[in-house]
Amino acid sequence: TAKLLEVNNLHTSFKTEDGVVPSVGGVSFTVGRGETLAIVGESGSGKSVTSLSIMGLVGSPGKVTAGEIRLEGKDLLQLSKREMRKYRGNVISMIFQEPMSSLNPVFTVGNQIREVIQQHRRMSKQEAKARSIEMLDRVGIPGAAKVAGYFPHQLSGGMRQRVMIAMALACQPKLLIADEPTTALDVTIQAQILKLIGQLSKEENTGIILITHDLGVVAEMADRVVVMYAGEVVEEANVFDLFEKPGHPYTIGLLASLPKLNEQRERLDSIPGTVPNLLRMPGGCPFHPRCPYAQEQCTKVHPDLREKASGHQVRCLRMEEVSP
């Protein structure tokens, strides 16, 4: 049977005054039913553009220029805008970092969830209202019936993110994309929200794409991990192999920048250097200006993804010599 999601050779680029920026340059991965795939990378790595491409939400001047995005075998890139609207919020849902920007300030949260349900399900207003309160209750909001009558600004950041999760899961999507879902929240609330997403998706066998720059979150949530750099996948592995036997110098750097127990959590940008300007990509391996293993050949040859072990792929010319 087909995987829940198969992304094949996805290319998404943006037209700018200075030229065409290839934000996503030939990305492939799969997500199984009930599986959590983490996509990790710094900002500018292409991880958010990848998720927007799957949602059909890349707007002008951006464009998906090649590839396939197959959901249960069906290529979403072949759907009309109208057909895609039937999928969004229904078969595929997304939660973002900042719920305030996705919630409408002038409608109560209950009404907003009810709207989403009625858009996709044949339900009376009363039934949809009951369902929205049930969802608010399921995401752990105390006094759900009362809170349904609140406006977004009457809720805390953590409660708003719970509302977003209730809305995203109200139509029982097969795939949930969570883009930095907890970055804006404090650490205790973060852990609660992640636990909630994990628990609800397990109950419904939902596939999850978790976009994050936080390897601590990856360790807690993911089954498999895709590491992106400069618009490409540089490593893919199950979560154990990624942490135990990382193969790409970039991944090794990310793991080395992970704080030890009891240290304050840091961001990934503690690797020296920055993501290259995609308009002026260095020749050869895009990571070579930052790579401690780089040699002459790395400035000339663009590496392919190669198999390091079963289910473990690495894009590095020196894979055999590199070790953490």
Ligand code: SF4
């Ligand atoms: Fe580093 Fe060379 Fe491997 Fe690129 S190909 S990651 S520069 S060793």
Ligand code: MG
């Ligand atoms: Mg982002």
